[in-house]
Amino acid sequence: MNSHSVVDISHSQSLAQPSLGGEEVVRLVDVRRRFNQTVALDGISLTVRKGEILGIIGRSGAGKSTLIRCLNGLERPDSGEIVIEGKRIDQLAERQLQPLRRRIGMIFQHFNLLSSKTVEANVALPLKIEGLPRSERLARAHELLDLVGLSDKAKAYPAQLSGGQKQRVGIARALAARPALLLSDEATSALDPQTTRSILALLKEINRKLGLTIVLITHEMDVVRTIADRVAVIDAGRIVEEGSVRSVFAAPQQEITKSLLSGNRPHLPEHLQTRLGSSGNSLVASIDLIGAYGQQQFFADLAETLAHGGSLVQGALDHIQGEPVARFFITIPADQQAILERLRAKLHAAGAHLEVLGHV
Numbered sequence: 001m002n003s004h005s006v007v008d009i010s011h012s013q014s015l016a017q018p019s020l021g022g023e024e025v026v027r028l029v030d031v032r033r034r035f036n037q038t039v040a041l042d043g044i045s046l047t048v049r050k051g052e053i054l055g056i057i058g059r060s061g062a063g064k065s066t067l068i069r070c071l072n073g074l075e076r077p078d079s080g081e082i083v084i085e086g087k088r089i090d091q092l093a094e095r096q097l098q099p100l101r102r103r104i105g106m107i108f109q110h111f112n113l114l115s116s117k118t119v120e121a122n123v124a125l126p127l128k129i130e131g132l133p134r135s136e137r138l139a140r141a142h143e144l145l146d147l148v149g150l151s152d153k154a155k156a157y158p159a160q161l162s163g164g165q166k167q168r169v170g171i172a173r174a175l176a177a178r179p180a181l182l183l184s185d186e187a188t189s190a191l192d193p194q195t196t197r198s199i200l201a202l203l204k205e206i207n208r209k210l211g212l213t214i215v216l217i218t219h220e221m222d223v224v225r226t227i228a229d230r231v232a233v234i235d236a237g238r239i240v241e242e243g244s245v246r247s248v249f250a251a252p253q254q255e256i257t258k259s260l261l262s263g264n265r266p267h268l269p270e271h272l273q274t275r276l277g278s279s280g281n282s283l284v285a286s287i288d289l290i291g292a293y294g295q296q297q298f299f300a301d302l303a304e305t306l307a308h309g310g311s312l313v314q315g316a317l318d319h320i321q322g323e324p325v326a327r328f329f330i331t332i333p334a335d336q337q338a339i340l341e342r343l344r345a346k347l348h349a350a351g352a353h354l355e356v357l358g359h360v
């Protein structure tokens with residue numbers, strides 16, 4: 001959790017889940033791809049609906065780039081189906097792929113701008129390839145530069161821009177041909193945290209304004225947390241966990257997800273972690289909370305439990321997609337286990353989770 005806060009949560013409203021009933025923009029069915037002995041994609045099935053932002057996260061070598069290359073037709077799977085806007089693309093010849101690629105915009109970690117061309121020419125390039133007249137290309141380029149906040153840089157060259165500005169040009173260029181899908185390949189990995197935030201805010205704004213569907217691959221959980229509606233965790237070419245950002249961040253199931261999230265969630269302090277065992281005078285427990293659970297009620301129940309000689313040792317309350325998500329660690333004398341069980345039952349009834357981690 002990054003912005004730890006124990007602040008006013010009483011007025012927070014649950015945000016509606018993104019509509020899952022919209023039309024499918026992307027459907028992958030059991031997609032497999034290997035390179036000699038290396039299995040890069042080991043049966044990926046995935047659906048992305050219109051207007052959704054899906055974050056695909058995984059460690060280096062997990063298969064993210066291969067997946068994104070399959071999505072834009074640069075890589076052909078060995079088997080499985082790739083359907084974009086209802087059309088299967090995995091069997092198409094290069095020539096047939098061309099018009100479909102225009103339905104997919106792409107932004108990259110290193111921006112991939114042409115250094116010899118001005119900003120407006122870079123943005124207009126996909127339209128030149130499409131054969132649009134010059135005046136129309138420039139009008140569209142200026143419209144897009146306005147959208148990304150770079151109207152004053154139309155005549156500049158990429159070398160005259162900051163990293164964040166270059167990525168804004170990259171985004172404008174990716175949108176030029178009015179794509180149905182925007183693929184983002186580590187688009188903020190080369191940017192500092194503040195610039196990353198501004199680029200993610202821009203992508204979110206474009207998603208809202210244009211209803212654009214976005215698939216982004218990243219190794220940074222913070223990126224997913226900031227912008228995505230849904231997250232898929234990829235490991236060794238498989239999707240090992242998938243769900244709303246809120247539910248995966250609040251209660252990750254797989255070890256790989258927990259490890260990817262380790263910098264974003266409070267952990268048990270080292271001095272307790274190292275002493276944790278099966279016997280000792282105190283019990284150590286974690287509490288995971290998502291949603292309101294009458295916040296005051298939770299703190300009242302917690303205080304009542306801790307009054308029996310327990311203590312709150314670590315924790316934070318955060319908001320993900322506007323909803324409170326909290327994780328706390330407590331200790332309580334081992335002979336007060338019945339009190340702890342009472343709290344566990346109350347939490348359980350409220351959809352929260354208490355786990356006894358061991359003794360110290």
Ligand SMILES: Nc1ncnc2c1ncn2[C@@H]1O[C@H](COP(=O)(O)OP(=O)(O)OP(=O)(O)O)[C@@H](O)[C@H]1O
Pocket residue numbers: 035038039040058059060061062063064065066067219
């Ligand atoms: N063209 C290729 N030839 C041989 N092996 C490949 C090729 N492309 C990918 N691989 C292998 O497939 C696996 C998945 O690679 P991929 O690049 O998709 O992972 P990734 O999650 O994008 O990693 P990173 O975050 O480091 O870019 C890796 O073991 C990689 O070495």
